[in-house]
Amino acid sequence: MEAALQDREHDGYNRPMQVKRAPKVYPVIVVGSGASGGMAAWNLTRQGVNVLMLDAGTKFDRSKFWTHVRPWEARERRAHGEQPPQFFLDTKEQPYLTPENRPFELIRVWGHGGKTNVWGRVSLRYSDLDFKGPTADGWEIPWPIEYKDVAPYYDKVEQLIGVCGGDDDSDALPGSKVLMPPPGLRCGERLLKKAFESRDIPIVHGRRANRTLPLNGYPACHYCGNCGSGCDTGSFFCSADHLLPAALKTGKLEIRSNAVVGRILVDENGLARGVQYFDRATGKEQTALAKVVVMGASAVDTTRILLNSKSDKHPNGIGNGSDVIGRYLCEQLRVHVAGFLPQLYGNELQNDLGIGGEHIYMPRFTHRRENLGFLRGFQMQFWNSGCLPGNLPRIGNELEGFGADFKKDVKRKYPAWVELHPFGETLPYAHNRITVDDSKPDRYGLPMLSIDYQIGDNERKMADYIFDVLEDVGKAAGIEWVHFKRGELDNNGSAIHEHGCCRMGADPKRSALNKWNQMHEVKNVFVVDGSAFTSASEKNPTLTILSLSMRATDYLGDEIKKGNL
């Protein structure tokens, strides 16, 4: 597989001779360039470590996206057969399997920056309710770290990426002294805040990786509200804008694009010696060698690569003697309800665009209530409040009628639209699982990804309580519900927060990684994406992924300096 480079040189007798050159061995290979891989490369290169990054995609050319194309022009272009470029990976290119009655909505971005090109930017610190949750209630294994281990990294990461938010500080959501100022609240958000607080449920400023002040040469957000299509001015954190260019500037980073990693290769001792990858366009198989491999291909793709890395030394996948890799997949359950706040009917139309997404956030409060009958808790986010362009067709589709009266009705109710989105923690279950199917190869001949995921009783009870809270707060706010179906949950996977499958823990029999994201069984493999999480929490994970990746690669840099790796 490892074709040695062959150069023809002169042998001194005027005859060409072949010289075999040993293939280059990099100090570190990083797989993936999203939040976790981007951070790993950024942090290692600034410590002077040479890194080869392999990414399944390439740099997105935002000038080709249709962000600023007017609606009528977009219609014209489509009519002429044009399609806008897409961030999201097409399942036709990379299909995955699920059991017939258990669909899972997997969203992947293959390209520089990964999902941080389009993420919602909600950036929340885990608290000890999260890190110590499993110890407190005894469900599955404890995390090997706690808040104080990660807190200094949260400080560093928040300053590096730029996060705005308020000065709140609670046991559910630890405060931060390094946040940028938050944007003001929209009218609907103020009314929701009042209603929640009347039920003793605190509402705080949202925390998002939107830069409300200029940072590192990038301008502050200009409140166009269009973050879902990527930011042309680089005013929200995306690994491709804010980590990769800085890492490249050190001269220590080489990026190989369209390099789809299939397996980690091992030597006779079972240690990693590099990776096998495929050219995404041609399918050509290649090899890259390194002393250390850092996996940051996102929870699902990293797990697939680890499980596909079978060898005599690792018959169950690399580092998987414990058989935990692939198990304990966690997502969050999500609910989505929407309606009108009648107090705002007929209000003057105004610009509610803001930083794209809600300006308020409801931290978990369930730990302050007794006898709820379920473990862990939920948070709530609020989308699309008020006069946003996308709300006009949304409201138009929901209301009945036609003609002038219908238009008047839509316009009157436009400022009053609100959406509430609770996200609940899902417990880690061994049966929620990623596997690979040897009988179904993908286009590169790699065993296909298979996902089997379902929520359990704990989550169903939590969801029931979530609907109680929504009904109660809806009454307090006077919401006229337009979309509210008790018991209806969003599809599994739609929170786009996959965690677990290669969890960290103190016990090598029950976990795959130690507290430094390093494999128990293979000391030169580190896993720095969400697959390393021991449990999910109700929070969006990326700030914690970034912080743990920085922490792990601080440790890795030290180990390299000491000559241990």
Ligand SMILES: Cc1cc2nc3c(=O)[nH]c(=O)nc-3n(C[C@H](O)[C@H](O)[C@H](O)COP(=O)(O)OP(=O)(O)OC[C@H]3O[C@@H](n4cnc5c(N)ncnc54)[C@H](O)[C@@H]3O)c2cc1C
């Ligand atoms: C619409 C949307 C909204 C979101 N909102 C939020 C939010 O508000 N807050 C939050 O915390 N999180 C949010 N997320 C989730 C967040 O984007 C992810 O948690 C985060 O990007 C994960 O980082 P990662 O490095 O693990 O994976 P990714 O960012 O997905 O990066 C994975 C990288 O690995 C590469 N890769 C994959 N497979 C291979 C392979 N076989 N070989 C080589 N390279 C490979 C990909 O090209 C990509 O560069 C959202 C996601 C989406 C899509």
Ligand code: SF4
């Ligand atoms: S709202 Fe701000 S961060 Fe989002 S796309 Fe517009 S300028 Fe960029």
